[in-house]
Amino acid sequence: MSHPARWVSLGLACVLALPLPFGVLAGLHLRLSPFLLLQSLLSRAPLFPLAALGGAVLLLILWRERWFCRNVCPTGALCDAVSACRKPRAWDTFPFVNKALTLVALATAACGAPVLAVLDPVALFHSAWGLLHAGMTAAAWVAALGLAAVLLLSLLFPRLWCLRLCPLGGLQLLAADLRRAVTRAEAGAPGGDGLSRRQALAAASGLAVGLLLRRAVAGEVRTVLRPPGALPEPRFTTTCCRCGNCARACPTRIIRPALDAGDPLGLLAPRLDFSRAYCLPSCAACGRACPTGAIAPFTIAGKGHLAIGTAEVRLDGCLLVQGKECDRCVAACEFQALGIGGGTFEPVPEVDVPRCVGCGACAVACPAGVIAIRPAGHREGGAK
Amino acid sequence: MHRRTFLSHLTLAAGGLLYGSRTSSAAESEAPAKEAPAAPPAGKIVEPAREVPIVARADVVVVGGGPAGVAAAIGASRAGASVILVERYNHLGGLWTGGLVLPLLATHGSDRDKKRRQVLAGVGGEMAQRLAAMKMAIHEVDPVVDPEAAKYVMEAMVQEAGVRVLYHCWAAGVVAKEGAIEAVLLESKSGRVALVPKVVVDCTGDGDVLSWAGEAFETMRYHIGLVHRLGNVDRIDRARPGYKKMPVGDPTPIRSVNWVNMHGEKDQDGLDLFTLSRLQQKYRLEIWKQAEKIRATPGYEEVFLLDTAPQLGVRASRILDGQYRLTLDDSMTHKAFDDAIGVSGAWTSVLHGGQKLSAGERPMWQIPYRSLVPKRTRNLLVAGRCFCFEKALVEDARVIGACLVTGHGAGVAAALAARSGSAVQAADIQQVRKVLLEQKAYLG
Numbered sequence: 001m002s003h004p005a006r007w008v009s010l011g012l013a014c015v016l017a018l019p020l021p022f023g024v025l026a027g028l029h030l031r032l033s034p035f036l037l038l039q040s041l042l043s044r045a046p047l048f049p050l051a052a053l054g055g056a057v058l059l060l061i062l063w064r065e066r067w068f069c070r071n072v073c074p075t076g077a078l079c080d081a082v083s084a085c086r087k088p089r090a091w092d093t094f095p096f097v098n099k100a101l102t103l104v105a106l107a108t109a110a111c112g113a114p115v116l117a118v119l120d121p122v123a124l125f126h127s128a129w130g131l132l133h134a135g136m137t138a139a140a141w142v143a144a145l146g147l148a149a150v151l152l153l154s155l156l157f158p159r160l161w162c163l164r165l166c167p168l169g170g171l172q173l174l175a176a177d178l179r180r181a182v183t184r185a186e187a188g189a190p191g192g193d194g195l196s197r198r199q200a201l202a203a204a205s206g207l208a209v210g211l212l213l214r215r216a217v218a219g220e221v222r223t224v225l226r227p228p229g230a231l232p233e234p235r236f237t238t239t240c241c242r243c244g245n246c247a248r249a250c251p252t253r254i255i256r257p258a259l260d261a262g263d264p265l266g267l268l269a270p271r272l273d274f275s276r277a278y279c280l281p282s283c284a285a286c287g288r289a290c291p292t293g294a295i296a297p298f299t300i301a302g303k304g305h306l307a308i309g310t311a312e313v314r315l316d317g318c319l320l321v322q323g324k325e326c327d328r329c330v331a332a333c334e335f336q337a338l339g340i341g342g343g344t345f346e347p348v349p350e351v352d353v354p355r356c357v358g359c360g361a362c363a364v365a366c367p368a369g370v371i372a373i374r375p376a377g378h379r380e381g382g383a384k
Numbered sequence: 385m386h387r388r389t390f391l392s393h394l395t396l397a398a399g400g401l402l403y404g405s406r407t408s409s410a411a412e413s414e415a416p417a418k419e420a421p422a423a424p425p426a427g428k429i430v431e432p433a434r435e436v437p438i439v440a441r442a443d444v445v446v447v448g449g450g451p452a453g454v455a456a457a458i459g460a461s462r463a464g465a466s467v468i469l470v471e472r473y474n475h476l477g478g479l480w481t482g483g484l485v486l487p488l489l490a491t492h493g494s495d496r497d498k499k500r501r502q503v504l505a506g507v508g509g510e511m512a513q514r515l516a517a518m519k520m521a522i523h524e525v526d527p528v529v530d531p532e533a534a535k536y537v538m539e540a541m542v543q544e545a546g547v548r549v550l551y552h553c554w555a556a557g558v559v560a561k562e563g564a565i566e567a568v569l570l571e572s573k574s575g576r577v578a579l580v581p582k583v584v585v586d587c588t589g590d591g592d593v594l595s596w597a598g599e600a601f602e603t604m605r606y607h608i609g610l611v612h613r614l615g616n617v618d619r620i621d622r623a624r625p626g627y628k629k630m631p632v633g634d635p636t637p638i639r640s641v642n643w644v645n646m647h648g649e650k651d652q653d654g655l656d657l658f659t660l661s662r663l664q665q666k667y668r669l670e671i672w673k674q675a676e677k678i679r680a681t682p683g684y685e686e687v688f689l690l691d692t693a694p695q696l697g698v699r700a701s702r703i704l705d706g707q708y709r710l711t712l713d714d715s716m717t718h719k720a721f722d723d724a725i726g727v728s729g730a731w732t733s734v735l736h737g738g739q740k741l742s743a744g745e746r747p748m749w750q751i752p753y754r755s756l757v758p759k760r761t762r763n764l765l766v767a768g769r770c771f772c773f774e775k776a777l778v779e780d781a782r783v784i785g786a787c788l789v790t791g792h793g794a795g796v797a798a799a800l801a802a803r804s805g806s807a808v809q810a811a812d813i814q815q816v817r818k819v820l821l822e823q824k825a826y827l828g
Contacts, residue, residue, distance in 0.1 A: 279738075324645065347647045367732060
């Protein structure tokens with residue numbers, strides 16, 4: 001069996017992807033991906049300190065060619081497993097799509113929209129685990145398609161993904177190219193080949209795509225509920241790598257992948273579902289879990305300033321308005337954002353908007369189900 | 385020591401009366417003050433010591449004739465004790481009947497198989513059954529009853545059980561010595577009189593007796609309302625030009641009568657004389673004006689204000705600091721107690737661990753005997769909305785169903801403690817549970 005370290009790594013990744021309380025170690029491999037890290041750094045996304053692990057790997061791949069592929073990558077190990085029965089091919093004549101993809105990805109990331117982060121093999125690996133911890137929903141199945149596609153590809157064309165398509169592999173090849181170029185320059189050897197024409201083209205097209213995309217989605221307004229600390233739209237949807245680690249970390253399981261035809265940009269991005277449970281004021285797990293910084297890390301103390309949205313009560317169904325014995329929303333609110341106004345015989349629940357963080361406790365508590373959380377109208381640069 | 389406490393209460397009350405007479409004369413010329421007046425700086429007087437006649441002795445004295453007190457008195461009497469039930473008004477049922485809070489809430493809860501079933505049994509279950517048989521209760525889960533029918537049923541049941549009821553008298557204090565209540569003092573038309581009990585059950589709702597006995601308690605400020613009823617609601621003419629929907633409350637077993645709940649002002653102190661008086665005065669005017677507003681609406685001409693409750697709807701005030709504080713978590717997790725004296729249900733949705741459980745999904749919850757037992761006093765038990773629970777559980781602990789269940793348990797335990805002479809803290813709880821089961825209580 002080749003690369004035993006990678007099999008150990010695969011086992012570890014599987015264990016750490018299980019819905020068990022591993023804290024910040026959950027989805028550890030996501031932190032190790034230099035491809036994700038580099039894009040987040042280029043797009044200036046706020047990162048949890050554990051991202052430093054990815055920085056260490058970034059250095060390693062400069063010294064050791066394909067160190068990540070050989071020692072860490074759980075998707076690579078799975079690809080090898082499914083293609084074990086096939087005759088391996090070297091794909092020598094196949095173009096280096098992976099390097100081009102990497103350059104496009106890094107260029108778009110530099111434009112602030114790292115949309116190709118979703119191709120990261122570790123993210124693909126983890127997004128499939130949603131089936132286990134979020135339930136067999138349609139969105140969870142769709143999220144698992146990425147890994148399934150890579151595995152199918154590896155079955156049909158052994159090692160093609162790993163050797164020529166995977167952008168994380170491409171990044172490592174580029175790193176090796178870079179080291180060789182530097183070594184040659186140090187040795188005084190002439191004619192370092194620098195970027196090839198194709199690579200320059202890829203980088204340029206990446207920049208163009210990134211800039212166009214940014215313009216196309218600018219002014220996108222948040223229409224669905226995102227986790228607290230989520231970057232403003234559209235930066236959130238373009239930065240998120242769809243790994244599902246936030247959903248996995250959420251103790252009340254309100255973070256679910258979105259599958260909404262009306263919001264193609266937010267496909268499989270995490271959204272909040274307040275139908276059964278709400279966002280606990282004592283929790284900061286999703287911010288710590290996010291490997292890309294799409295959800296900015298936050299503290300429990302600072303959480304009160306991160307508005308998910310604002311509660312809105314539909315008065316025509318409100319039990320209190322009907323004179324029933326009910327103030328469940330007022331009792332549920334830990335931020336004292338709900339009160340009862342109106343006269344003695346016209347009591348109405350009132351939302352103190354500046355105090356409301358949109359945690360959803362009132363919406364969940366409401367026996368009549370007439371409280372909804374309206375997403376905070378975050379625009380680019382509008383959030384703190 | 386306890387006499388001194390009692391005296392200081394009396395002097396405060398006297399000071400209050402003086403203060404009250406001042407404000408009432410001021411109120412004639414100006415609107416009632418918005419804020420509750422602070423405790424009056426009226427000084428103190430010392431009430432002279434006096435001899436109080438002992439008018440009766442009993443195994444069990446139950447103070448307060450609300451749902452808890454009635455269930456306690458009947459349970460104790462059926463267990464063989466001589467029982468005196470003390471009630472300040474002219475009827476039994478407290479807030480359930482006189483207070484016009486007509487829904488008997490928390491009759492049902494889900495079992496471990498998530499099947500919702502009735503948990504109200506025993507004395508309370510019998511009341512509900514009798515009212516249903518009389519067609520004086522509507523809905524099977526959390527029934528709404530007719531208050532006069534409920535007064536009748538409770539009166540009949542206490543008479544059948546041989547409970548001696550003293551109406552029109554207020555418990556005014558206790559004489560406690562060496563960790564036991566020696567006498568309960570009543571203020572009545574016969575003047576101040578004393579009852580000598582073997583065991584006392586505090587069913588005052590406000591925990592008056594436990595506070596006089598020197599037991600520790602928490603206090604809770606909550607919203608206080610005043611319920612009223614509207615008559616002729618079956619004569620509302622929706623076809624009348626200009627008709628619009630008005631809030632006329634909810635149905636009762638009497639077709640022409642609705643009861644109208646009031647949320648009322650939040651964070652009010654139900655133990656403060658001045659607060660209660662201010663709210664009473666405010667609500668008196670507001671209820672009349674609201675009824676007038678309804679009558680002035682086309683289609684509602686025949687509707688009239690039938691009655692207002694004689695007592696404010698104090699939802700929570702004192703809560704005993706007892707031997708075990710029952711928690712919301714206990715109520716949500718099917719926690720089993722080997723000293724359970726009853727099981728109550730849930731009537732509203734609640735958040736638990738970030739998740740929602742609707743009323744229909746919520747577990748039934750056992751109430752342990754220790755939550756009715758004070759820390760020190762050896763012959764006092766507490767039932768009704770002032771037994772020992774954490775504030776997060778208040779919505780379920782304060783309602784009629786839980787009052788009936790805790791009352792029944794406390795009554796039977798009091799009877800057995802009176803018979804054996806042992807302290808309530810050292811009760812033979814399995815014997816209590818056996819008698820409760822004989823009396824058809826449901827213990828989970």
